[in-house]
Every structure is written in structure tokens, then in C-alpha cells.
Amino acid sequence: MKKGQVTIRDIALKLNISISTVSRALRNSPEIKLETRKKVLAMADKLNYSPNVVAQSLRVNKTKTLGIVVPELASHFFASNISGIQDTAYRRGYNVMICQSNESFEQEKSDIRTLVSSRVDGLLISLSRETVSYDHLQNLIDREIPFVLFDRILEGLPVSTVTVDDTLGAYKVTRHLIEQGCQRIAFLSGPEGMYISQKRMDGYEKALSEKGIIMDPGLVRHSDLTSETTQAMVRDLLDQPNPPDAIFAINDPVAIDVMKFLKGRGIRIPQDIALVGFTNMPVSDALEPALSTVDQPAYEMGRLAANNLLDQLMDPDGFEPKNIVLDTELVIRKSSEK
Amino acid sequence: MKKGQVTIRDIALKLNISISTVSRALRNSPEIKLETRKKVLAMADKLNYSPNVVAQSLRVNKTKTLGIVVPELASHFFASNISGIQDTAYRRGYNVMICQSNESFEQEKSDIRTLVSSRVDGLLISLSRETVSYDHLQNLIDREIPFVLFDRILEGLPVSTVTVDDTLGAYKVTRHLIEQGCQRIAFLSGPEGMYISQKRMDGYEKALSEKGIIMDPGLVRHSDLTSETTQAMVRDLLDQPNPPDAIFAINDPVAIDVMKFLKGRGIRIPQDIALVGFTNMPVSDALEPALSTVDQPAYEMGRLAANNLLDQLMDPDGFEPKNIVLDTELVIRKSSEK
């Protein structure tokens, strides 16, 4: 990029051959004589040549770059997703550009716009907690820009998705709590429109009804996932005439906020109130009590999402969207053992 | 990027003017008549024009993209650094590409190579725990590719750096522990060559000598920051004839590993052994006991590093490298209150 960058022209000049020959040799075109190719490769090496990917991109109209949009980076779950995506992308010769929406719908739209204008070849998107409408995604479809949704998805779009079986995960949690003798299990959910809120709610309800427990709507709350709201909701839950004996939090960060609040109130976990999260953050087992949770294969989700997107880029026509659903594992720790 | 992308040529054709006029109008060149510019802008809007940044990059030999290399993404500290960088970069019209070295020197070199070949305009780098040599950085200097080091730096290079006052931070920790009555304070450090290991060691020694405590070399250990090594070292520390009454861990993740191990052994914190970390991860205060630690302004570090790099890109000649050092705050919690 700096002055004096070596180009194929320099190689051609030195070798007294045409630049097209150099170009072909560099890319192992079969029509080049072995000897010529060797000469070119040697000279390229000697001059420390490195191709100008910008020029290549302009020429072939492909940047070999994937765009990623996540709600936040400072979350172990999304960071692991990204690792999975990156490793896969690099292995297959792609770079990534990452944006965070900070859980804002507007920012998410802007991120997508930025990435598209950077000419990424495809996108991997996990939606913000505010996102309930399609338009910006439909726009990508209209412009034939391939993308895959993961974890925070929206249903009904003809695109690939990668999720865990949220319903089953929540079902396992709720059933486990019932088996521990809990009768009034609160569900501290995320925003109503969010896919994972709905799916985990389904699992929660299924387990309750299976065990013959009538769901008390007063035990279900929708948080915007911030600490403040979470704590306000727990307070509200506790101040009811008939408080819960267990809380199922939509994810580990929320569960940690709950834990802090309960401790502050002198409420014992799990004796007074059992607690379960979702995600299995690495610190979950360092908490006191260690947090029961649902292990989500974050890295694997990223890997699968990236592979699916790259397959789509390799063969745009023969491609069929897939809905990939991974299994989860309930990790039982102290916080829910009555 | 898809077929039928609108170009300035399309606008020019529609308006029966030259493409250079369109180009100038789009970029608010002062030499264009207001009326013409309005027409162009209107048409661009109507056709839903979006500039091809790849072509722009090729032409002006700048990508308006910064490269970031961090040891890992799944760390709240680095994720916050990145947020600070990103916000700053976006505000100033730049995108970012992020790579993680996974604490590997080889991977770090490869990341830098990748980013450079992607033609980023500059780099922001936090070194891996293995990095003790210069060559790959010197290479950037030789090629006149601007970069800034942050947090995990290496001294002696004519480039800007952004760190916290590691020595002072460690000094505060050690003095605090002494004031709590601790006499045998172990320092569980990182790899020997690492900048932060050395600086924090300096602060540790300074506090000890100031208080007239003779440093016991047997109380200083160098971990590679993995859980396994950390736990092995703590075991070793405990199995000494004269075990420590406090442990100062190089960062919070290591402190958490220490905590897990001590708990497993039935050792009480802080009564038997006091514990302090470094970084102030958001979960630190949810631990039991809540972890004393040193608060590092991660977001701010990222912001300053990015601003410094961007200043450098704006004015390459008039630029002087700066060593920016931020202050830290000792956060005292239960884990160190005897």
C-alpha cells in the first residue's frame, strides 16, 4: 500500500514477459509452462511481491470478505460465535469485518449498510433485541446479497439460520426445576418480539403443562436485558403476595444480575429461590452458588453459519437455505439443587 | 456488488454530463455549480447509488480501514478495547477488521500479514503472550505502515503506545494487601517476557521494599495464563513449607482460576488467603467473595489508541509517537478485606 509496492508489472518487466503471463502463473493457471511459472514464482518471492487485493476485488467484483453483525462483542457467547466464524472463514480464504449493533435496531441497519457498502460478499447476522421487522433483511434478499442468521434470528425469511433448540433447552430447565420441587417458577425473559424469548417461553410452558402446573402470567417478565430492568423485575417478582421459588433467566448475564440482587436481599440460592441461566458462560461455575445453565455450542454455531454462507457463495444457484438446529445440554450446578 | 450496481457513469448518462462532474458533485467539490450538484445528488438518490469503495480504494490507495489484532476476542477487556476503537473509527469514517492471535506469536504474525495484504491503512495491536521479539513490527515500520500498540506492548519501538500505569496499579494492590496485614504475598504473574508481567512485578517489588518486606522469590510464579498452569502453580504455592497469605493475580481470569482452586481445597478467602486480580471484569463483583481488582479503562484505551492512529493517518509527517499512560483505580472488595 505504501510507495514502491511491487506489482505484477514489476515482475513482468524483470522477466521480460507479459503481465498476463505473470498473472496466470501466479494463480497456477494450467496453461502456463512449468518453467515459466517457476521463474515467476521465484521472482515474486525475490521481490517480496504481495498481490493487491483491492485491485483483485475490483476486477472480479468479490472481496473475499464476510460481514458480521452481532448485538455486542463484550459477550462471551457472541465472541465465541465470532471465533467460530473467523476460523472457518480464514480456512476457506475469507476475511471478516465485524460490527456490533449495541442491541439497537437503527445501529443494526447502519451496520448492514456499512458492510454492504464495503462490498462484503456475504453477511452473518445475529439480530438486536429491538429487531422485530424484516425490511432491512428483505432489502438484502432483493439485492441478492447472501446472508445467514444465527442465534438471534427472525423466522419466515428464505435464508439459512443457525440456532440451538431453544424450546427444548428451556423445557429441560423448567422440567429440572419442577423435579427439584419448585412449584412457582418465574421466567425472566427477554423482549417479547425476540425469537429466543418466544422459543424459550414455549419450552417453559410445555414443561409446566406436562407436569400439570398452571402457568401464572404474573411469573413471566420481559426484560430488555439491562441490569437495571432485570433488577427492577426481580424486585417486582419478590414483592408479589405469592413470590416465586425459582427463577429461570433468559441468559447467564441476566441470571448473574438476578443473583446479585437476591444476595443483596439476603435471599438464599437455591434454598429460598432456585436459579438457572442459559448460555454457560465460563464464569458460571465460579459463581457462588455455581450457576445451573444450558450449554450452548457457540463456537460450533459460528462455524456452521460460516460454512453455510460460504457454501452459498461457492454455488449461488444450487443453494437451498437450511435451518440448522443444534442441541443443548442442561448443566446442573448448585444454584438449582434443592 | 451485484449485477446492475449503479455507478457514476449511470448518473452521468441520465443527466447528460461527464462522469468527472458527477464524481466531483458527489464529493462536494467547491468547483461545481450548486444547481448541478443538486441535480446529481437527486439523481444519485433516485437511482439508489452507492459508491464502490473498492474502486475508490484502488484509486486513492487508501481503504479507510483499520486492522486490529488482539490476543483474544472472548475477553471482556479486549472486547471493550475494540468497542472503543470501533466507535472512534466509525465516527471518523473508518471501518475496522479484527483478528485474534489466540495468544500465539505465529498467529499474530499471520494476522498482521493478512491485514496488511488487505491494505488496511493502519493497525492497532495488542501483542500475544508469546511475543517477545520485534521483527514483525519492525517490518511494519520499514514499510511505513502506521500502527499503535496498546495494553500488551513492547518498549523501545518508535511508535505510539497506550497502556495503563501497570506499575502503579500493582503497587496499589500490594500496598493494600500489606495494609490488610498480609506478610507473604504471592504474585502470580504472566509470561516473563510480557510487558505487563514486568511492569506489574516492578510495582509489586516497590511496595514490598517500601514496607520493608523482603521479597521471597518462591512466591513469584509465571503462568502462561491458562487455567491448567494457573491451578498447578497455586497448588505448588500452597504446598510450600511456608505458604502465602495473599495472592495477587496478574488479571481477573487468572484470579478466578485461583479462586476456584482455593475453594476446591476448602481454603477461605480472604481469611486464609486474600486475593486480588487486575482488570475489573463485570462479573468480578458477582463472585463470592467479590473480587478485589484494579479497574482498567478498556474502552478509553481503545478510543485513545484509535484517535492516535487516525491523527497519524491524517498527518503522517507532522506526527510524533506518544506514550499514553492511563491511570487505574484499585477496587477493594471482600476478597482482600481481612
Added chain:
DNA sequence: CTGTTAGCGCTTTCAG
């Protein structure tokens, strides 16, 4: 104030 022209570095027909 606007148009013409010449590339940025590379790939890819089309001709030999």
C-alpha cells in the same frame, strides 16, 4: 464551472 484523458493493479477474453 465542466469535460477529456489517463491510469490505480489486476483478470480475462481474444488472437496468435
Added chain:
DNA sequence: CTGAAAGCGCTAACAG
């Protein structure tokens, strides 16, 4: 097997 030439979309002299 290799070369000549066109062009990806855009910017920037240079000329009017």
C-alpha cells in the same frame, strides 16, 4: 503456451 488489449469504478491532472 503467451501476448495485446480492454475494462472493473473511480479520481485527478490538465485543458478549456
